[in-house]
Amino acid sequence: MEMVEMTPEMLDREHICCALGAKSYEEAVHGKKNWLKDRMTEGLVFYRLDERAKVFIEYLPAEAAWVPVDAPNYMMINCLWVSGKYKGQGYGRLLLEHCIEDARNRGMDGIVHVLSGKKLPYLSDRKFFLHHGFRVMDEAGPYYELAVLKWNAAAPDPIFRDTAKSLTVDEPGVVIYYTPQCPFASGILPEWKQAAEERGIPFGAYPFRTREEAQGAPAPWTTFAFFYNGRYISHEMMSRGKFEKYLDGMGKDQ
Incomplete structure (x- = not known):
């Protein structure tokens, strides 16, 4: 081939x-x-x-x-x-x-x-x-x-x-940083936003718009970075069901 x-x-x-x-x-x-x-x-x-x-x-x-x-x-x-x-x-x-x-x-x-x-x-x-x-x-x-x-x-x-090793943001609730590099990253955001808002959890999603922004990211992998209450959680672009399970479980206690 x-x-x-x-x-x-x-x-x-x-x-x-x-x-x-x-x-x-x-x-x-x-x-x-x-x-x-x-x-x-x-x-x-x-x-x-x-x-x-x-x-x-x-x-x-x-x-x-x-x-x-x-x-x-x-x-x-x-x-x-x-x-x-x-x-x-x-x-x-x-x-x-x-x-x-x-x-x-x-x-x-x-x-x-x-x-x-x-x-x-x-x-x-x-x-x-x-x-x-x-x-x-x-x-x-x-x-x-x-x-x-x-x-x-x-x-x-x-x-x-050094910024990549900070793994923290100064914002409550769910915070997502992402790039257009993977379609799944931006594609899942509407469902994540709805799931968070249904639970009264603040939700913010912020695309990196320049390489300079991405090179100063607070996590090593810029395609998708999920923070909860200021702390880095995962790079994983979870299904809505898995994300909801997180929010309903340990997420609400953090």
């Missing part, structure tokens, strides 16, 4: 793997496509299997990434996703190799990626990256790791910014 690197023109007519066939996320997918077009002018690459499948990698220079990481002259992988029947067929390796080759051709010093020390929804498989030579070079609570593949020994080691 063939791989294809998406262009801004292709984004108007082709899928981007996320939320395939989900009518309720069409607006969020459109927002993601517009965000991708803007990032492509900054060096972002969206490379996917030329099929109707969730097999893709998205990456860009770390200086332009909407992530609170200091990694000059490194490539940042935003997302590498292989799902369904395509798992176990070597596509993950092929996608990663494409990124490595591109980064080397651009004269970069290595690749960075934010992942988790344990298996969690929406975050990459730690074992996969370690197997392919990445090393964990920094950590941030409650479970984040900065994985690095470095081929220039003289280059500085990437680190999380």
Whole structure:
């Protein structure tokens, strides 16, 4: 099967793997496509299997990434996703190799990626990256790791910014920070807002509108950051049912 690197023109007519066939996320997918077009002018690459499948990698220079990481002259992988029947067929390796080759051709010093020390929804498989030579070079609570593949020994080691380790906000109730990078992030917000308001819980959702804002985020993963009563809870874009269970359980006591 063939791989294809998406262009801004292709984004108007082709899928981007996320939320395939989900009518309720069409607006969020459109927002993601517009965000991708803007990032492509900054060096972002969206490379996917030329099929109707969730097999893709998205990456860009770390200086332009909407992530609170200091990694000059490194490539940042935003997302590498292989799902369904395509798992176990070597596509993950092929996608990663494409990124490595591109980064080397651009004269970069290595690749960075934010992942988790344990298996969690929406975050990459730690074992996969370690197997392919990445090393964990920094950590941030409650479970984040900065994985690095470095081929220039003289280059500085990437680190999380101090703001990413604060994991606190000065606002009561439910607070969400997010980017357009994942359609699921903005797509679930109306249901979350309704669930919180039905319980009389304050709700605030704040999109990062610039990379400077995102690079100063109070959490390591900017795609979706959920806080409750000032404290970081999760990156997970939960279903409404799971979110309601949280609010009705331990959430109301915090």
